[in-house]
Amino acid sequence: MAASREIDLSGLELDLGFxxxxxxxxxxDKSVRNGAQAININIKMTSDTANRQELEDLVKDLPKHSPIHDTLANPVEITARLV
Structure with missing residues (x-):
């Protein structure tokens, strides 16, 4: 997605927490789910071709283009089997 905006990234770091x-x-407490209630991602990007606003716009548009975001944000069928 950065390349389509002619943004060259020289660095990318993701710090994930939940x-x-x-x-x-x-x-x-059976009324509380046993999984994460929220996932937080701090993103550090460096670029010689983009300013701060362009990088913020890139981050803002990530949910529309990221297969990882889509997978985590929407129900996914999970199959477990013993092999």
Whole structure:
């Protein structure tokens, strides 16, 4: 997506974290899901061809183009099998 905007990235770092309620994770409260309630991504991009606003616009548009975002944001069928 950066290339289509003629933005050359010289660096890209992602710092991912998530919010989880331990009451659900530890099974202490059945009304609380045991998975993450939120995923937080801090993105550090460096570029010699883009200014701060252009990089912010790139980050803002990521949900529309990212297969990882789409996978995490929408229900996905999961199949588990013993092989």
């Amino acid at each position: 919010d989880i309620d331990l009451n659900g994770f530890l099974g202490l």
